[in-house]
Amino acid sequence: MNHCEDNNVNAKMVPRTEEEIESLIKRLRRIEGQVRGVQKMVEDNRYCIDILVQISAIQAALNKVGLNLLERHVNHCFAKAIREGNGEESIRELMDVIKQFSK
Amino acid sequence: MNHCEDNNVNAKMVPRTEEEIESLIKRLRRIEGQVRGVQKMVEDNRYCIDILVQISAIQAALNKVGLNLLERHVNHCFAKAIREGNGEESIRELMDVIKQFSK
Amino acid sequence: MNHCEDNNVNAKMVPRTEEEIESLIKRLRRIEGQVRGVQKMVEDNRYCIDILVQISAIQAALNKVGLNLLERHVNHCFAKAIREGNGEESIRELMDVIKQFSK
């Protein structure tokens, strides 16, 4: 719990475990590689539809990471805020982010 | 038009201009940088909501690149296929990709 | 709170006020009218693009009602479940519904 005193860690935040961080980084690196792959496809003048299929795969992967982060947030930080009576701001934040994703 | 004989260029493809390629690459590099930025945020144990806002920005940027590619495709390759009487396959391809994006 | 004993009211549910119900019904009636409007457009053989614009407006309206319901749910029923220590099922439910909407 002394992670909470870490400067980089928001007070509202239940810190992620090593495993959680590793798993997220791994997925984000794969996404980074996919974005580079699309750059290569563009440089090689590859067919638009093939590039679009690839972009759509990146979006699906990003969406998964997003839902994963959201689930963890609701389970930990959000539930904690409600329990500690700091629900109001957390609810506003959560709804804002859900609205942004539902666009 | 002799780009069409290039191995990397699909016969169905009206090749992109230098400017088009450059502009796409520039946007994709920025997206790649944003994905690396999210990795850094995860490593720094940053607040979930802030990371989610960032991911949502990447999705919006990817969506713009996708729509840009789609618009160009419809304007060039797709219109060409219809004019040359090869519309059927092109329509199926186009609808498949639109369905994937509408998910 | 004796609404809670009402058969139609789920125990997990903080009952909606008269005003909330009225406002939701009003919006849903408007949506129902829009769906009937699209039927009329189809019967009149109206231009596809015009019908699609109308369908997209209905989707935006439904999305707004959905976000409104979700916001109220998070504010009331969900926060209550967390406070009462019944968070686990509520979190699963919430994430399931968010996943469905993000599709």
Next chain:
Amino acid sequence: MNHCEDNNVNAKMVPRTEEEIESLIKRLRRIEGQVRGVQKMVEDNRYCIDILVQISAIQAALNKVGLNLLERHVNHCFAKAIREGNGEESIRELMDVIKQFSK
């Protein structure tokens, strides 16, 4: 083809067949019924999550109708416009509607 002289039919429009109209109307009536069902759920003070699941089902059904209309449009009216050299306006229209749906 004399449908084209019908006042209700846009000149850009390849008229729908009786079967196409019937099938669309049937699906839209079902959607109308689903919207009424949600009104009933709200009146009965039903649990938010159950209503949200229902709204998400309506959105999926509307999306299907939209994709169906879009496919038919691309196959008929759009392909016709391209062939007749009136592609420019049609492409703009199509992209506008795709952008609206991708929001």
